[in-house]
Amino acid sequence: AQSVTQPDIHITVSEGASLELRCNYSYGATPYLFWYVQSPGQGLQLLLKYFSGDTLVQGIKGFEAEFKRSQSSFNLRKPSVHWSDAAEYFCAVGGDTGGFKTIFGAGTRLFVKA
């Protein structure tokens, strides 16, 4: 069965510092992996996605993520965090066809301190 684990409920980083949010998944086939961001009171926006090929994927707002099959991980990174990055981040695993549900992790809330 599909599952996603985000071990960190919340993380606090200083503005300008680097960021890494962890995500581990369980999936019976080659996964489609996603990171979504939700700002307070808002809907969810796609940051980036991995389907195949290069294991380092670039997304919007300067985010990137690396797929590591051996570790079943898809960690999100950003070299320098901005105050506007404060939000909740969700990792998800799914597919592109009807047979593959999209399942989300519990989320990591990012706090940015000045």
Next chain:
Amino acid sequence: NAGVTQTPKFQVLKTGQSMTLQCAQDMNHEYMSWYRQDPGMGLRLIHYSVGAGITDQGEVPNGYNVSRSTTEDFPLRLLSAAPSQTSVYFCASRSGNGELFFGEGSRLTVL
């Protein structure tokens, strides 16, 4: 371009009442789904549909019904609301490359 439209945005119900959350998409996506979002639990899949006439259960289907008579619409029905169904509900449709497009959410309170 409307994308995914959910109504209502806010609703207060009494225990035992019924209601339907409406969801419509104009992107011709085959896959649609409903999630509920609760603090500390992320988004949990309630039901999903892979096309008109086809629905299936997700992670937390109890207490909810769905139907899919057209590609565009995917309503979520609460037949007898319970306080445990107090949540924020999101409808989403999925494109051919797997990306989900979300509605703005519906905040439901059951007293």
